[in-house]
Amino acid sequence: MAIHMFQKLIDTLKQSPKKIVFTEGTDPRILEASARLLSGTFLTPILVGNEAEVYAAAEKAGFNIRGAEIFDPETYPEMDKMVETMVELRKGKMTADECRAALKKGNYFGTMLVKMGVADCLLGGATYSTADTVRPALQLIKTKPGNKIVSSCFIMVRQAASGDNEVLAMGDCAINIDPSEDDLVEIALETANCAKIFGVEPKVAFLSYSTKGSGKGEDVDKMRNACAKAKAAAPELPIDGEMQFDAAVSPTVGQLKFPGSSVAGYANTFIFPDINAGNIGYKIAQRLGSFDAYGPILLGLNAPINDLSRGCNAQEVYSMAIITAALK
Numbered sequence: 001m002a003i004h005m006f007q008k009l010i011d012t013l014k015q016s017p018k019k020i021v022f023t024e025g026t027d028p029r030i031l032e033a034s035a036r037l038l039s040g041t042f043l044t045p046i047l048v049g050n051e052a053e054v055y056a057a058a059e060k061a062g063f064n065i066r067g068a069e070i071f072d073p074e075t076y077p078e079m080d081k082m083v084e085t086m087v088e089l090r091k092g093k094m095t096a097d098e099c100r101a102a103l104k105k106g107n108y109f110g111t112m113l114v115k116m117g118v119a120d121c122l123l124g125g126a127t128y129s130t131a132d133t134v135r136p137a138l139q140l141i142k143t144k145p146g147n148k149i150v151s152s153c154f155i156m157v158r159q160a161a162s163g164d165n166e167v168l169a170m171g172d173c174a175i176n177i178d179p180s181e182d183d184l185v186e187i188a189l190e191t192a193n194c195a196k197i198f199g200v201e202p203k204v205a206f207l208s209y210s211t212k213g214s215g216k217g218e219d220v221d222k223m224r225n226a227c228a229k230a231k232a233a234a235p236e237l238p239i240d241g242e243m244q245f246d247a248a249v250s251p252t253v254g255q256l257k258f259p260g261s262s263v264a265g266y267a268n269t270f271i272f273p274d275i276n277a278g279n280i281g282y283k284i285a286q287r288l289g290s291f292d293a294y295g296p297i298l299l300g301l302n303a304p305i306n307d308l309s310r311g312c313n314a315q316e317v318y319s320m321a322i323i324t325a326a327l328k
Helices: 003-015 028-038 051-061 079-090 096-103 106-115 130-141 181-197 218-233 245-249 251-257 275-288 314-326
Strands: 018-022 043-048 069-071 121-124 151-159 165-171 204-207 239-243 269-271 292-299 305-307
Touching: 003 165, 003 314, 018 028, 018 106, 018 314, 028 043, 028 051, 028 314, 043 106, 043 314, 051 069, 079 096, 079 106, 079 130, 096 106, 106 121, 106 130, 121 130, 121 314, 130 292, 130 305, 151 181, 151 275, 165 181, 165 275, 181 204, 181 218, 181 269, 181 292, 204 218, 204 245, 218 239, 239 245, 245 251, 275 292, 292 305, 292 314, 305 314
Parallel strands: 018 043, 018 121, 043 069, 121 305, 165 269, 204 239, 204 269
Antiparallel strands: 151 165, 151 292
């Protein structure tokens, strides 16, 4: 467990405590994580659900959630205002009745709590699919100015023999199936910014089966061109590519194949050509490299919204809640 990294995030949050919405307020994993958060003073849980049902679920599971805020879409006093705001945001795509029906669901209701400033961030997906967490975020929170897509990264953490954490960032392993060159530029810049939050000074490698023209093909061209565009967009960041994974992480191989590169051999932020490579890559690091994988962390939105795996446990909910709040 990356204790040191999380302690730094918690210390930052203590300076400016936040509120996080959990869209599945009766889920035992959410309740256990909420009880643990409530024992600190840096992140207040807002649980979406019927108050009596939430308290009954907490009692049954044996968790003390006194101090949590519980909001029920059925009785929420500001619902009319929320419907009005959502109608405006959907710009004629949904009627007031359709918006009201959507807001009875925890994912839409929770997202609007963030949009209206009642909460700072949201964590959902313990029972919802990724699409059901991302869709309301895209429709209501929308992408940041200048961003065209939502992307994602995983923060990979492994305890080194020295006791320090080795922290890497990998994107996009979960959202964009076959990103274009311009999408890859956004993914790289967002992943680099996310890496900084976790104490990483990003050195960004655009990965390929080719290093500096050693291989040929459309996929190679895509990564080379995207890398050039990313360098132009963020000249202050160490970015290089296209390069193979061994050239990215081994100083000997990196400097042999890509002499003079400030990234080759020292990369800690990896940009994959597509979701196939990204998903396989982070899972190899997790299962064979003994890295803990935190994510997918959604990037490019106007507010921090994150998605849990449906197979998550309470520890993962707790960790992802802290990560989500730290992105604010």
